[in-house]
Amino acid sequence: MDQRLSERIAENIEEMIFDGDFEDGERLSEVQLAEKLNVSRTPLREAFQRLSQTGLVELVPRRGAFVREPGPIELSEMFEVMSVLEATCCELAAQRISDEALGELEEANQRCQEAIDAGQADAYYLANERFHQIIYRQSGNGFLEKEALRLQKRLRPFRRIQLRLRGRLQQSMAEHRVILDALGAAESQTAAQAVKDHVAIQGDTFHALLLALREKKSKRA
Amino acid sequence: MDQRLSERIAENIEEMIFDGDFEDGERLSEVQLAEKLNVSRTPLREAFQRLSQTGLVELVPRRGAFVREPGPIELSEMFEVMSVLEATCCELAAQRISDEALGELEEANQRCQEAIDAGQADAYYLANERFHQIIYRQSGNGFLEKEALRLQKRLRPFRRIQLRLRGRLQQSMAEHRVILDALGAAESQTAAQAVKDHVAIQGDTFHALLLALREKKSKRA
DNA sequence: AGCGCATTTATTGTATACAATATAGTTGAC
DNA sequence: GTCAACTATATTGTATACAATAAATGCGCT
Structure with missing residues (x-):
């Protein structure tokens, strides 16, 4: 119906x-x-x-x-594109982000830290997505936002598994801090580069991706 | 069947x-x-x-x-994303393009000029698309190539009409030349910026886009 | 006459029936 | 015994039939 x-x-x-x-x-x-x-x-x-x-x-x-599951090569290609889209979002956002949105970002980031402290992987995962989505929105480019959301969704399962990498979470938080500060200071280039690296690193870690793929397989019981 | x-x-x-x-x-x-x-x-x-x-x-x-026809705002947003994707293609291509592909690019560019000289808008249009598609391919990122092709296709009718703008074709050819030279010299940043401007200009000309939309409308008989 | 409600009509959403093709199984020849 | 061809079966592709809902129309009431 x-x-x-x-x-x-x-x-x-x-x-x-x-x-x-x-x-x-x-x-x-x-x-x-x-x-x-x-x-x-x-x-x-x-x-x-x-x-x-x-x-x-x-x-x-x-x-x-x-x-059709993407192989490691295609995955890294997708992460590369994702890093470019996110960097563009960030660059644009840095030029026009509102104080209110900056506050939301801070809040989302805090949620990330809380989730880490509590050892809740899923909560971190959600808060992290929200953090990035706020940046997409603040780009002011609705089409770009949609495209970023689309890719974010597509890469979701792979990011998820990768978060288990040792030390990745704290490193990720440090990267968030750099992004936040650059956005607050309206330093668009710095912010964009920080996001780009933040995202690209996920695609660069080939071993982790291969491992992720294997884990997915074994999970199938 | x-x-x-x-x-x-x-x-x-x-x-x-x-x-x-x-x-x-x-x-x-x-x-x-x-x-x-x-x-x-x-x-x-x-x-x-x-x-x-x-x-x-x-x-x-x-x-x-x-x-659902995109309005002028969404169109300019799409062109902005297109310019980023193409610039990324170009930046990557500059680092790894083969002499053979460079030759193909020169050839496609020559076809563009011939089409202009002969006053054949459609021929120019096709040769120009080929020029850009070679760059997508030479990025070495298959996923990026697909995404670029997708957007290129989506924006096709709007680029097409815009080409009629007075002096745009010769200006476009000059931009192609800059791109070609930068690619040949492996100056990735120069090449990327050149492509970005080359594409972005199409989205920036609001008047032209509005005109284009109106022409499409009137064409409907 | 204008508004509201009921009934009719048209259109979308879903399921089933039929057609065409690819796959698998079987039989026969070499 | 193996390979090939034929037959049977299963599965996809398309059309049609049925169900449910939204739009339209007409009727009655104020």
Whole structure:
């Protein structure tokens, strides 16, 4: 009864992929999935079309939909683009950020620290996303914001696992501090570079990514 | 019989939108379009899902699909992002471009000049796209290349109309020359900045964009 | 006449039925 | 015994049928 059924299905499958419920390259049987999700093939196929645009599944004519996990190379490429988008957001934000938004940033950053102190990985993860999202918003460029959010979402599962790296959290907090100070001082170039490095480092750590991929695999039980 | 039917339909509608066949905000009747394209509603709706991801149409639950033309503000935002992506491509390309690719760039540029001399707007348009696409490719970042191509395609109709601006073509050629020289000298920062300005200028000329939008409208008969 | 409500109509959302094709299994020949 | 071709089966692609909801129209009331 809801048009968003296909959207909900898409998000559902997305989550399943992120959770590692499927093998890379695995074929998603329409009848099987439709039965599992209690829907007919029609909205399911519409969801596939969405997912194919996102790049999460590949649609092969007459063969079906195949899940498409990015390999380490593609992942580092994506992080490189992410770092550029975020740096641009930051550069623009530095020139126009409001005191109110700066306060929100400080608050989000504080939440990050609290989460670390409490050892709550998920809470840190959420607060960190919020921190970055405030910067996207403050860029003042709505299209840029949307694109950044899109990539952030796509890279979510990989950032998540990477946070477990030893010492990464405290290092990340130090980087946040640099970003915050540069934004407060309206030093756009400094702020942009700080964000760029902050994000790019995640894509540069190949070993961690490979490890992450392997963990995802093993999680599949 | 081809799975790509929904893809073909999507491209078809895309072209119609680019050609200005629809009013901004116009509802796309499923039955009407299905009849016009000689297909059933099923693959048509799948095409809608694709187009909604691209941002060309907005899907409102229980209401239908509405064409969504970007206004001048969103357009300038998109061009701003495009300039960043292209600049990144160029910066990366400067560090690793092959002599062969440099030759191709020179050739594409020459085609641009020939098209101008012959007064062939379409030929220039194609050669210019090729020029930029070579740079995307030479970035060595496949994901970045895909994203750049995506935005290039989305902005195509607006660049096209803008090329008619008096003196823009010769100015564009001069900018190409700067880019080429910087790439050849492996001066990545110079090259990147040149591309950034080269692209950004298209988004900065508000008057031209508004004019472009109006021309699209009037073209609709 | 204008407004509000009910009924009708049109349109979208979903499921099922049918068609076409790819895959797998089986049989036969070499 | 292996390979190839044919048949059977399963799966995708498309169309149509049905259900649910929103828009439109007409009627009655104030």
